[in-house]
Amino acid sequence: MLSAFRSRGTPARALTHTRLFTSSPRTSTPANSQTVVEQPPTVANSSLLRPERSEALWTPGLRWQDEEHVGDGGRPTEKLNMYQAIRSALQTVMQKDPTSMVFGEDVSFGGVFRCTMGLADQFGPERVFNTPLTEQGIAGFGIGLAAMGHTAVAEMQFADYIFPAFDQIVNECVLAKYRYRSGGMFDCGSLTFRSPCSAVGHGGLYHSQSPEAYFLQASGVKVVVPRSPIQAKGLLLAAIRDPNPVLFLEPKILYRSAVEQVPVSDYELPLGSAEVLQEGKDITIISYGPPLYTIETALHHLRHPGQDLEKLIPQDLRGLSVELIDLRTIVPYDIETVVKSVNKTGRCMIVHEAPSAGSVASELAAEIQQRCFLRLEAPVKRLTGWDTPFGLAYEKFYLPDQIRILDGIIETMRY
Amino acid sequence: MLRVLTSRAVLARSASRSFATTTPSAHTPLSALSTTPEFFNSVREGTIPAFRLLGPDGLLTEEAAAREWVERAKQVDGDKLKRMLEVMTMMPILDQILYSSQRQGRISFYMTAYGEEGTVVGSAAAWENDDEVFAQYREVGVLLWRGYPLSDLMAQVFSTKNDKATKGRQMPVHYGSREHHFHTISSPLGTQLPQAAGAAYALKRTPGREKSCVICYAGEGATSEGDFHAGLNMASVLGGPLVYVVRNNGFAISTPTSQQYAGDGIAARGAGYGIETVRVDGNDPLAVYLACKEARRKAVETQKPVLVEAMTYRVGHHSTSDDSSAYRSLSAVESVKKLDSPLHRLRKYVESLDTSSGSGAPLWTAEHDAKFKETSKRAILKEFSKAEKDKKPKLEFMFGDVFAERPSHADAEGNGSGLERPQREQKEELKRLIGKWGETAAWKKELEKFEGGRAAVDKW
Numbered sequence: 039m040l041s042a043f044r045s046r047g048t049p050a051r052a053l054t055h056t057r058l059f060t061s062s063p064r065t066s067t068p069a070n071s072q073t074v075v076e077q078p079p080t081v082a083n084s085s086l087l088r089p090e091r092s093e094a095l096w097t098p099g100l101r102w103q104d105e106e107h108v109g110d111g112g113r114p115t116e117k118l119n120m121y122q123a124i125r126s127a128l129q130t131v132m133q134k135d136p137t138s139m140v141f142g143e144d145v146s147f148g149g150v151f152r153c154t155m156g157l158a159d160q161f162g163p164e165r166v167f168n169t170p171l172t173e174q175g176i177a178g179f180g181i182g183l184a185a186m187g188h189t190a191v192a193e194m195q196f197a198d199y200i201f202p203a204f205d206q207i208v209n210e211c212v213l214a215k216y217r218y219r220s221g222g223m224f225d226c227g228s229l230t231f232r233s234p235c236s237a238v239g240h241g242g243l244y245h246s247q248s249p250e251a252y253f254l255q256a257s258g259v260k261v262v263v264p265r266s267p268i269q270a271k272g273l274l275l276a277a278i279r280d281p282n283p284v285l286f287l288e289p290k291i292l293y294r295s296a297v298e299q300v301p302v303s304d305y306e307l308p309l310g311s312a313e314v315l316q317e318g319k320d321i322t323i324i325s326y327g328p329p330l331y332t333i334e335t336a337l338h339h340l341r342h343p344g345q346d347l348e349k350l351i352p353q354d355l356r357g358l359s360v361e362l363i364d365l366r367t368i369v370p371y372d373i374e375t376v377v378k379s380v381n382k383t384g385r386c387m388i389v390h391e392a393p394s395a396g397s398v399a400s401e402l403a404a405e406i407q408q409r410c411f412l413r414l415e416a417p418v419k420r421l422t423g424w425d426t427p428f429g430l431a432y433e434k435f436y437l438p439d440q441i442r443i444l445d446g447i448i449e450t451m452r453y
Numbered sequence: 454m455l456r457v458l459t460s461r462a463v464l465a466r467s468a469s470r471s472f473a474t475t476t477p478s479a480h481t482p483l484s485a486l487s488t489t490p491e492f493f494n495s496v497r498e499g500t501i502p503a504f505r506l507l508g509p510d511g512l513l514t515e516e517a518a519a520r521e522w523v524e525r526a527k528q529v530d531g532d533k534l535k536r537m538l539e540v541m542t543m544m545p546i547l548d549q550i551l552y553s554s555q556r557q558g559r560i561s562f563y564m565t566a567y568g569e570e571g572t573v574v575g576s577a578a579a580w581e582n583d584d585e586v587f588a589q590y591r592e593v594g595v596l597l598w599r600g601y602p603l604s605d606l607m608a609q610v611f612s613t614k615n616d617k618a619t620k621g622r623q624m625p626v627h628y629g630s631r632e633h634h635f636h637t638i639s640s641p642l643g644t645q646l647p648q649a650a651g652a653a654y655a656l657k658r659t660p661g662r663e664k665s666c667v668i669c670y671a672g673e674g675a676t677s678e679g680d681f682h683a684g685l686n687m688a689s690v691l692g693g694p695l696v697y698v699v700r701n702n703g704f705a706i707s708t709p710t711s712q713q714y715a716g717d718g719i720a721a722r723g724a725g726y727g728i729e730t731v732r733v734d735g736n737d738p739l740a741v742y743l744a745c746k747e748a749r750r751k752a753v754e755t756q757k758p759v760l761v762e763a764m765t766y767r768v769g770h771h772s773t774s775d776d777s778s779a780y781r782s783l784s785a786v787e788s789v790k791k792l793d794s795p796l797h798r799l800r801k802y803v804e805s806l807d808t809s810s811g812s813g814a815p816l817w818t819a820e821h822d823a824k825f826k827e828t829s830k831r832a833i834l835k836e837f838s839k840a841e842k843d844k845k846p847k848l849e850f851m852f853g854d855v856f857a858e859r860p861s862h863a864d865a866e867g868n869g870s871g872l873e874r875p876q877r878e879q880k881e882e883l884k885r886l887i888g889k890w891g892e893t894a895a896w897k898k899e900l901e902k903f904e905g906g907r908a909a910v911d912k913w
């Protein structure tokens with residue numbers, strides 16, 4: 039099916055590019071620069087989200103996956119937060135694919151984050167069920183289901199607890215090696231792991247981790263991180279139907295806070311493809327998940343520094359033209375989009391919550407250095423969590439916040 | 454003591470539920486009471502007995518003769534027993550040829566099944582041919598029972614262009630065949646145990662396969678892995694037709710069972726998970742066959758897992774990388790071979806039987822035995838020599854099947870076909886390297902071992 043924007047003959051990114059960061063935050067009072075300075079964007083009023091139906095239907099890359107008749111009014115959308123969008127995706131799969139099953143610890147009553155609310159009632163305990171408390175068991179069980187050709191959507195309650203299943207995922211599943219080791223005779227491609235990830239304000243060591251980089255070397259499993267409800271539904275549907283096992287990491291801080299109009303219909307967003315959120319010519323910033331919103335805030339401060347920031351932010355950088363990229367898929371990542379951008383801007387900063395050593399930022403920085411060497415005018419900046427465990431009381435200074443992002447931009451631009 | 458436990462087990466079972474998870478649990482911890490604190494460490498007094506029918510001499514034992522199961526044993530089809538004996542006879546011949554070939558450096562690795570032929574073939578004969586098998590690595594007898602071609606077996610062991618099981622990607626003995634419902638073996642121990650639980654749940658939900666079963670093999674060493682606990686518990690709670698067969702052969706490489714567990718073997722754990730369990734003499738192929746057949750019947754009927762512990766002895770070394778005389782005496786091994794050979798037992802038993810037609814002719818004789826061995830050896834050697842001369846798979850298979858193919862990535866000729874970006878780029882890089890360095894001594898000879906050689910690489 040053609041996506042909405044294509045069928046209307048509208049350039050894919052036009053809407054986003056012209057809108058993002060150029061207007062004042064949606065909830066602010068009428069044009070008043072002082073107000074804008076006092077109210078930097080947050081997830082609640084972010085330009086990265088699509089609160090209008092028309093915007094939602096024009097989401098870049100969106101592909102409808104049904105043949106339903108669309109009346110004069112066009113396709114409907116509904117206002118959902120991220121956990122509701124995930125639930126909507128699961129419901130869509132369960133309705134269409136009779137082999138599909140949703141299982142994990144405590145999913146039956148709706149899940150500790152409400153992502154599976156009502157599914158057990160609707161589809162029965164045979165298809166939506168609790169498992170014993172064993173991550174390696176859940177992973178192995180899911181592989182077995184998938185090896186028999188059934189669609190398995192397994193939940194790991196927190197990404198922090200995925201490590202007991204690491205062997206099943208890296209040695210077996212891959213989830214990494216199942217297809218490869220059997221010469222393509224067997225696979226577990228119809229398996230998807232969903233898992234809440236990333237910081238939540240007070241998660242401490244074991245409710246905050248972003249383990250995506252551990253899977254960079256596990257060739258054979260895909261890793262996806264959505265930033266919004268529309269993405270969560272579209273990417274999860276694509277992940278579940280992808281012929282490869284996928285680890286779908288859901289930033290739990292966005293479950294309730296990120297709200298937008300989400301198409302009711304069945305649709306997918308492409309895996310392995312980054313999204314350029316804003317075109318620019320001076321510096322490329324690459325990120326995924328929650329830090330994108332922090333970057334948005336930082337860019338607002340760069341443009342309109344308050345009194346406390348004014349003397350620290352050089353005047354000539356306030357009109358900086360930033361190209362912002364949402365990686366969306368971590369494995370396999372979209373290096374083409376990244377390289378095209380960095381070759382244009384000559385400067386690059388990568389932002390994520392996970393620690394720096396052996397990280398997605400390290401991997402990207404090495405690839406960028408190799409592919410854009412002659413165009414680089416500054417070292418690739420990795421702006422990440424520190425190489426420490428995620429200490430409870432230190433979260434503010436652990437994460438790359440808007441101050442560190444501002445500093446990263448200035449340092450990279452001044453190099 | 455026994456009574457308390459039984460009542461709990463009965464309670465757990467009484468919660469008859471095909472999909473256990475949302476039915477309120479029948480677990481009521483205070484349903485049975487005692488006025489003394491009753492400590493226990495086993496589900497029954499003493500040791501769980503092993504089911505045995507044939508003595509070391511291959512005759513039905515006197516104890517067995519008085520029991521009903523002898524009647525069942527006598528009803529086993531003679532042709533089936535003969536076939537079991539054939540596969541069991543073939544296994545050591547195959548093992549010997551491949552073991553020696555590894556010693557001569559002709560294959561890289563091998564694992565024999567010496568001493569466990571009765572456990573593997575006795576159980577294999579109890580399954581239906583489309584039962585889904587998840588094996589560990591010492592169960593080639595199941596494949597032979599199902600008619601896995603010797604040519605395919607040799608192709609896997611030699612990593613040839615005809616290796617359909619792994620495309621030359623896995624070590625020898627890591628067989629697999631969709632056609633034979635034998636899921637590809639992998640080295641990490643125990644990982645197949647929860648996978649089998651998932652597969653059993655899938656079978657339960659697959660229209661048309663309600664009568665099928667999942668079979669999962671593991672050694673007693675693998676049962677110490679967390680995946681054993683995960684698998685048995687998940688299978689027990691979530692259900693599905695599944696028979697776990699544990700080959701308890703006394704050793705995990707050098708580790709004797711005394712250093713593996715301190716309880717009553719593996720069977721004692723089954724009850725703790727609420728799993729119907731049986732222990733069987735693994736060197737009595739007839740007992741293994743009947744116990745497994747009954748286990749399978751229960752599993753399919755109740756749609757719940759059943760555990761079989763087969764007591765056997767690993768007569769051979771762990772693998773070709775192991776010299777077991779470093780940790781056990783050769784004389785002990787020799788005495789087991791002499792006194793407790795599953796092959797000897799079944800052969801003697803079958804020799805004592807008439808044909809199923811009742812013509813009075815024996816099913817198996819010494820002459821027949823010698824002839825069968827000779828024929829088998831020739832057939833194995835023939836496929837061995839053919840496979841040894843075969844080229845390795847196409848070099849490009851190194852990059853394939855990491856992810857599913859993406860048809861959109863293929864060029865007009867289907868080359869570079871469908872690989873994801875990293876594999877596609879790295880394949881191109883290897884092509885460049887071979888273009889530049891392919892004629893050097895370090896690479897030239899190795900390149901020619903692959904199907905199509907360097908010319909095939911140039912076409913990438």
